[in-house]
Structures are given as structure tokens and as C-alpha cells.
Amino acid sequence: MANSTADMRLSGGHPALELANTVDSRRGRWGPDLLRSFEDLLVLAERLDLIDRKAALRLRKQAENDLTKAAAAHADALALRESIHRLFLSEDVATSYPIDDLRLVEDHARRGRAHQVLAEKGAGYAWTLLLDDLPQLAQLFAIKAVDLLIERDRRRAVRECKGSNCGWLFIDHSKSGRRMWCSDATCGSHARIKRFRSRLKGH
Numbered sequence: 471m472a473n474s475t476a477d478m479r480l481s482g483g484h485p486a487l488e489l490a491n492t493v494d495s496r497r498g499r500w501g502p503d504l505l506r507s508f509e510d511l512l513v514l515a516e517r518l519d520l521i522d523r524k525a526a527l528r529l530r531k532q533a534e535n536d537l538t539k540a541a542a543a544h545a546d547a548l549a550l551r552e553s554i555h556r557l558f559l560s561e562d563v564a565t566s567y568p569i570d571d572l573r574l575v576e577d578h579a580r581r582g583r584a585h586q587v588l589a590e591k592g593a594g595y596a597w598t599l600l601l602d603d604l605p606q607l608a609q610l611f612a613i614k615a616v617d618l619l620i621e622r623d624r625r626r627a628v629r630e631c632k633g634s635n636c637g638w639l640f641i642d643h644s645k646s647g648r649r650m651w652c653s654d655a656t657c658g659s660h661a662r663i664k665r666f667r668s669r670l671k672g673h
């Protein structure tokens with residue numbers, strides 16, 4: 471079992487879903503919560519290559535120097551995470567997006583967009599968040615979540631892993647589109663063992 475964002479599996483297939491998955495389990499039990507500080511969010515962003523080393527160092531220093539601001543940025547990230555989770559969970563159950571959650575994610579993304587600058591990227595340019603202020607990190611995840619929403623008509627629905635004590639969200643990028651589990655090695659194999667045992671009992 472994962473203890474932190476440093477060692478959790480990244481199996482959501484999209485940064486917004488990895489953020490939603492920072493609660494180790496949402497089915498059966500809730501928790502443990504792997505996003506316990508601003509630092510945990512920063513570690514996740516680093517693992518997802520959303521932030522370069524220089525910007526990470528800058529935010530890490532800022533967080534250490536202003537604990538109140540870091541706590542506020544962390545609280546924002548938690549609220550955003552829950553909204554992102556409810557938004558994309560609604561795709562699994564094929565209901566409409568919860569409007570309050572949509573607005574919260576939109577609001578964070580909009581604030582992030584206001585800070586973006588046009589920066590060189592590869593041979594061209596891209597709207598880029600400089601990440602020079604703590605709240606921008608959650609805003610970056612919100613921008614990613616909005617990107618995922620915008621792509622909805624070009625991708626499969628986000629799904630929820632139905633493994634017991636799981637509930638992680640993932641997007642199925644496989645060719646067949648028949649992925650059932652957040653991870654075949656964990657929830658998938660638990661389910662296979664469970665099925666095998668119940669078959670043994672039945673005979």
C-alpha cells in the first residue's frame with residue numbers, strides 16, 4: 471500500500487486523475503489520504519513532469535518560508551481534488567457533471583490561465599504557468615482537468631476501479647478499451663483470486 475505521493479502508483483493515465491487518486495481508497499473505506507501537505511502536491515507534480523527542477527525548488531522554499539500560505543494552498547488543492555474526483559466519477563456512472571464542482575475547477579483553472587505567459591516550447595510556443603506562487607500549482611492541475619473535460623468527445627469515459635478498497639479513477643488508453651482495473655497487478659489480481667476462491671467454495 472502506498473504511503474505518500476512519492477510512492478503511490480500512477481495509474482490514472484492523466485494528471486488530473488492522479489490527483490483524484492491521492493486518496494488511497496474511496497470504496498469500502500476512505501483513506502489514507504496521501505495528500506497531507508503542500509509538499510505532497512509538489513512531489514506529485516514533479517513525478518508527473520508538470521514542474522521543472524528550478525520551479526520546484528522555488529515553490530519548496532516559498533512553502534518553507536510561509537507555512538500559512540502553504541497550508542492555504544494545500545487546503546485549496548484538497549477542495550480541488552474532491553471536485554475533480556466527483557466530476558470524473560460522474561462519467562463512470564453516466565450522469566451529468568455536478569455543476570458546483572465544474573464551477574470550482576473552472577474557477578481555479580481560470581485563475582491559472584490569467585498567470586500564463588507565452589513561452590518557447592520545442593520549436594514553437596505554449597501558454598505556460600511560471601509556477602512562481604504557491605496557489606499556481608493547484609491551478610495547474612485544474613487547467614489539466616479542464617483540458618480533459620474539453621477532450622471528452624474525443625476520448626473514452628473516465629472509469630472507476632471497482633476493486634474492493636479502491637475507487638481510483640483511470641482513463642483506458644488500451645486498444646481494446648476493456649481495462650477493468652486501476653492496475654492489473656493489484657486490484658485485477660485481487661479480483662481474480664477472489665473469483666477463484668468463490669469458485670472453490672461453490673464446488
Ligand SMILES: [Zn+2]
Nearest residue numbers: 631636652657
Ligand atoms: Zn483499483
